[in-house]
Amino acid sequence: MNIRSQISMVFHLDKCIGCHTCSVACKNIWTDRKGTEYMWWNNVETKPGTGFPTKWEDQTKYRGGWEVRNGSLRLKSTGKARIIPNIFHNPHMPTMDDYYEPWTYDYQNLFNAPPGDDQPTAMPKSMVTGEYIDIEAGPNWDDDLSGSPLYAENDPNLNVLSEEQKQQLFAIERLVMFYFPRICNHCLNPACVASCPSGALYKRGEDGIVLIDQERCRGWRSCVAACPYKKTYYNWTTGKSEKCILCFPRVETGQAPACFHSCVGRIRYLGVLLYDADKIEEMAKLSDKELVNAQREMILNPFDPEVIAKAKENGIHEHTIQAAQESPVYKFVKEWKMALPPHIEYRTFPMLFYVPPMLPVISTMKDGMRKSMAEGIFPDFDQARAPIEFLSSLFSAGDGEKTRYVLKKQMAVRTYRRAVTVGDIDMKVAEKMLQAADCTIEEAEAIYNLTSIATLEDRFVIPPAHREEAIEMMEDPLEYKQHAGFGFKERPARGL
Amino acid sequence: MNSSYKNLLIALIIFLTANLMAVDTAENFYQINCKACHTIGGGRLIGPDLMDVETRKDREWLINWIEDPAAVLASGDAYANKIFEESNKVPMIKSPGITKEIAAELLDYIAKITSEGGEKEVVWEAPKFTTEDISKGRSYFSGSLKFENDAPPCVSCHTVNSIPGLGGGRLGVNLTDVYQRLGESRGLSIWLKAPPTATMVPIFSKHPLNEQEIISLMAFFKNEVEVQSRPQFASVANFILYGILGTIIFFSVFGAIWANRFKAVRRPMVKGIR
Incomplete structure (x- = not known):
């Protein structure tokens, strides 16, 4: 057993309102420099939709992630034979148009335009070339199903649906959508790290954050091609690639990353998971449908004395173990089995999990009144507007049972709470539902607490980084104790 | 090792x-x-x-x-x-x-x-060349026969008019009339024993030609003078032609293998719908 700790995440999609506050918070902090205008380390997509960059989930086009060939795990994008003929130009990368050409507006024209018959306008201007452009697409062009005959219908996840299901999905008054915020998944088996010919990418030992060393990056862009989630980006000014850093300077000082902290719907949870790194390769070779369980199996119980002992042996700090025990992510993923990894069939083992959304509450009218509660507030999932296959294609590698399990549990908890607070549902019915959903009353209360009334401290359980201890590995602080604030920043040439 | x-x-x-x-x-x-x-x-x-x-x-x-x-x-x-x-x-x-x-x-x-009255006179006896010498000389010249001491073949720098196709190297002079120019068998044999030009000295001082090779080469050069083949303008034209042809082939193969290198995802998708 080789136990490591990972700061992991849960996004509760049932709570996401698609306000893009997370994206804007991230952009303001990290990516409004020259060359990064087009990057959205955090973005919010509308599903069904093609996302950003366009159709990133279509790996026949982008060849991201891993595949099992001849019993071994290989990158789809860059085998040894593939990398040489494509060394200067990888054809399976998003073009600028697949992201979008970033633009600003010529605001000065509003003030400086000469007198004329018409109102002056602020024309869009490319932030890459500085020329005036016609805007053809943006990072969120398909937001709220805009342009859906084009964008929503090309969602790669719809391929699993039958023609009839597709038509139903897009029928007027049945149209359905939900939001899908995405950041780097800080995967356990990151394809970007494996693909880098310069060895510039690495996964931090202490918390599993995946980073690109800006000194070592040589701009090969292998990571851009290899990441199946397209979450590494090439900075066209510096000639190096960049990606989400999970706001590690904030995390190290005990604050949640900016996108987490600013989330209006409070959909985001952050916490430590302990996992067994020895199992990654073996698990990543399993078949698609086994992967979700395999990942759960790799995540270890932080209360197990054996796990604790082994973790300490591996240098994991006591406080990190403590944080793992309080981790909301552990509860969602392992205890309640409510959070599922996005597209685990890419075999990178993403460590960002999603609670699939309850879609949507159908309200039917009968004689001018809402249908009676006796039939239940929530309809059968199989009649939900968004087919369960669609959600499963996103979150459980096509295994409908896993998604159904989560939705059932969510619904049982809601029904139970309705019985408690409103009382228009018989508690016995509620309890029966809970039982059918593999949930106890205590668990239902815990789920309700963490979902609806959790505080900042409940949602973000950040282990102390103990940088003060880390520095002891490099130098002895006591050596400087007597300097009392005096010392040399640079040692004199004569020596000291 | x-x-x-x-x-x-x-x-x-x-x-x-x-x-x-x-x-x-x-x-x-x-x-x-x-x-x-x-x-x-x-x-x-x-x-x-x-x-x-x-x-x-x-x-x-x-x-x-x-x-x-x-x-x-x-x-x-x-x-x-x-x-x-x-x-x-x-x-x-x-x-x-x-x-x-x-x-x-x-x-x-x-x-x-x-x-001292000059060098001791060496009586020079012009060697007799056989047809075998000529063909051997041609092989030495073109490199299909290796020189014993690993000297590079003449053709890597020189050409003679009778060479077909692209001709030989163009770094050194054309050797078609070298037999005449360098004083027939006597002058040429001394020359070939130790070629004195700045380019050839560093190469041939380490990899000298042997007696038999020199005779074959001389036979070949003598034959060149006798045959008097005209300079092949065709070889220059061929060179350009092959060059253009090769470039076209290179780029078409390149274009075929990496045919979809500029194909984006979004644009074709949008075009498909309109």
Whole structure:
């Protein structure tokens, strides 16, 4: 057993309102420099939709992630034979148009335009070339199903649906959508790290954050091609690639990353998971449908004395173990089995999990009144507007049972709470539902607490980084104790 | 491992001895650099007989001439041009590493031999060439037959008119009439024993040709003069043609393999719907 700790995440999609506050918070902090205008380390997509960059989930086009060939795990994008003929130009990368050409507006024209018959306008201007452009697409062009005959219908996840299901999905008054915020998944088996010919990418030992060393990056862009989630980006000014850093300077000082902290719907949870790194390769070779369980199996119980002992042996700090025990992510993923990894069939083992959304509450009218509660507030999932296959294609590698399990549990908890607070549902019915959903009353209360009334401290359980201890590995602080604030920043040439 | 050390050692020895030879004495210098074209009292080869050379021109002129013949020739010196004409328009070569001091020593050496009555006359017997020699010479020239001491084949730098296709190398001169130009079998054989030009010395001092190879090559060159094939303009045209053809093939293969390198995802998707 080789136990490591990972700061992991849960996004509760049932709570996401698609306000893009997370994206804007991230952009303001990290990516409004020259060359990064087009990057959205955090973005919010509308599903069904093609996302950003366009159709990133279509790996026949982008060849991201891993595949099992001849019993071994290989990158789809860059085998040894593939990398040489494509060394200067990888054809399976998003073009600028697949992201979008970033633009600003010529605001000065509003003030400086000469007198004329018409109102002056602020024309869009490319932030890459500085020329005036016609805007053809943006990072969120398909937001709220805009342009859906084009964008929503090309969602790669719809391929699993039958023609009839597709038509139903897009029928007027049945149209359905939900939001899908995405950041780097800080995967356990990151394809970007494996693909880098310069060895510039690495996964931090202490918390599993995946980073690109800006000194070592040589701009090969292998990571851009290899990441199946397209979450590494090439900075066209510096000639190096960049990606989400999970706001590690904030995390190290005990604050949640900016996108987490600013989330209006409070959909985001952050916490430590302990996992067994020895199992990654073996698990990543399993078949698609086994992967979700395999990942759960790799995540270890932080209360197990054996796990604790082994973790300490591996240098994991006591406080990190403590944080793992309080981790909301552990509860969602392992205890309640409510959070599922996005597209685990890419075999990178993403460590960002999603609670699939309850879609949507159908309200039917009968004689001018809402249908009676006796039939239940929530309809059968199989009649939900968004087919369960669609959600499963996103979150459980096509295994409908896993998604159904989560939705059932969510619904049982809601029904139970309705019985408690409103009382228009018989508690016995509620309890029966809970039982059918593999949930106890205590668990239902815990789920309700963490979902609806959790505080900042409940949602973000950040282990102390103990940088003060880390520095002891490099130098002895006591050596400087007597300097009392005096010392040399640079040692004199004569020596000291 | 062992053999590579051995090779290194051999290379080192050759390097050292070659250097020693080069700087040793005026006599050695004469043997390496002058003998291919000149004799002292042995009659004219490519260049004039050097017996009594100092009676023909004064020492200062001769030193300048030996040190940089091209410059003297270019200055329009009448005597220098006369020598050039007499030598089938083969210009006097600037010897590698020559200085005014060495030139003076050379002249001393020539004077010494002159006072001894010239070099001992070597009776030159023109070899008889067989047709086998000619074909062997052609093979040596084109590189299909390897030289014993690993010298590079002539064709890598030189060409002759009779070579078909793209022709030979164009770095060195065309050797079609070399047999005539360098004084037939006598001059050519001495030349081939130790080619004296600045480009050839470093190569052939380490990888000399043997007796049999020289005879084959001479037979081949003699045959070239006799056959008198015309310079093949076609070979130049071929060269350009093959070049263009190769480029087209290269780019079409390139274009075929990486056909979809500029194909984006969003644009074709949008186009498909409109």
